[in-house]
Amino acid sequence: MYYVTKRIEISASHRLELSYPSKCSRLHGHNWVITVYCRAGELNADGMVCDFSHIKELIHGYLDHGNLNELLPFNPTAENIARWIVDRIPECYKARVQESEGNEAIYIDDNAADACI
Numbered sequence: 001m002y003y004v005t006k007r008i009e010i011s012a013s014h015r016l017e018l019s020y021p022s023k024c025s026r027l028h029g030h031n032w033v034i035t036v037y038c039r040a041g042e043l044n045a046d047g048m049v050c051d052f053s054h055i056k057e058l059i060h061g062y063l064d065h066g067n068l069n070e071l072l073p074f075n076p077t078a079e080n081i082a083r084w085i086v087d088r089i090p091e092c093y094k095a096r097v098q099e100s101e102g103n104e105a106i107y108i109d110d111n112a113a114d115a116c117i
Contacts, residue, residue: 001039004048006055008034014068014076027067030099034059036085037094050091058088082107 013029016022036059040049068076072084078097082105085095098104 001041002043002049003037003039004050004052005038006036006052008036008056008060010034010060010064012063012066012068016077017075027069032063033098034081034085035096036089036092037096038089038091039093040091050089055089055092059085078103078105079107081105 010032011029012032013027015027016024018025036055038049038055043049063071068081072081074080074084078099082095082097085097086092086107086109092109094106094108096104096106
């Protein structure tokens with residue numbers, strides 16, 4: 001099995017729709033650090049699991065300097081963003097989303113083991 005990771009930094013704003021009063025319900029921004037974990041049983045025709053620049057374009061190119069509430073069709077929590085990343089990149093089985101120092105969410109697709117090739 002081959003494994004690669006891509007670390008991406010983005011600046012983006014969001015506000016959370018919560019069932020309780022919170023300052024996070026107001027529009028605010030973060031310098032997000034996202035780590036994308038990909039794997040494959042065999043390398044593609046170019047000798048890669050996937051192209052790092054394609055991962056960057058799919059995530060950084062879409063989200064950087066944007067309002068996540070306008071770009072994503074769900075409540076943009078770190079947990080939901082991690083799941084969105086895994087669903088967006090076929091080779092991705094895990095994503096780590098850090099919205100600020102000490103606050104991060106991880107999503108792992110437990111079913112990706114069978115679909116990683």
